[in-house]
Amino acid sequence: MSKYTFEATVRNDLGKGASRRLRRAKTHIPAIVYGGEDVPQPIALVQREFYRVLEQDEGIFTAVLTLNIDGKPQQAIIKDIQRHPFKPLVSHVDFQRVDASHKVSVHVPVHFINEATCAGVKNEGGKITHLLTEIEVTALPQHLIASIDIDMADKKVGDVVHLSDLKLPEGVEVTTLAHGGNDTAIVNVVAAQKGAADEDEEDAADSAE
Template structure:
């Protein structure tokens, strides 16, 4: 999926200028990386806010158009108002198509309802991780990673090394020897008691 973000260069900087921007319905931001100078930008708040509600926005190479010039970027950070639904500031990192990137990608869990631990054991699926950091070239970045629970038994867990990844994509944690638990099926005591009573 191609997501386009429109921005303009920001001339005025500083706290006062940022406050004026927010009052005008804009969000201050910055683009950095790829060996180039950082560029201060501004974006239309509502357009950005609604785009950020899309999960793919946070795990995709975005096309950022600044004054009509497009470049590939990743969203790296966003600051929000403590209690209002307002984006206060956003950071984008330029992407070099020939350099590997590190970014977090969400998990999509499937087949929980047919997992033996749920269907036969009456267990409950616990999502220990909802996302993980991956390393890949920008054009290999998946929007999400599918986690298939169809063979998971009650009391058992699924780890990072059991998840099938697209070609060219690797979990950063595994490269550092950390084979974290992604999901587990918790046994429910009530189900075990009913089985014993039936016997």
């Protein structure tokens, strides 16, 4: 059973003007659900509950949701959220229908843990550089994961974590690697750059010798 359930109604009043009126009412969000064997269906998503979950739980972006559309449940994932350019408002949501027998791809956030105790930072004065903060994975809907954790505790200066280094659950694969793409670096630990003051001290020490 899905952790997230949202109420919606079929939207028959279409077009930019209709969507604008719907948003101004501040009760529903224009949305569409597509994919599978059914035709794309414009819907009006109840705003309050969607906003509440959106603000509190990042898992909504990688989980299978239940959309109760006029009382009829459909399983879907979020494929895109369009936001207002400067207000904290959602303008439109795209949902993709899913079923248990077909794989889907989602972008999963990367969590870097134990950065404060990273060996390369704590013992060698290095710096952690995040090169990717989310990774696209492919899996059957029931195998989707909420996030990817990378433990930085034992990483030293010069260490690099690539996509191929990830230990993912069975049934989950990195989309890029599955399609023969590059083994991109996710995070590394680099030596701290010397400042001008440090260089002056070294020059002074060399002169003294």
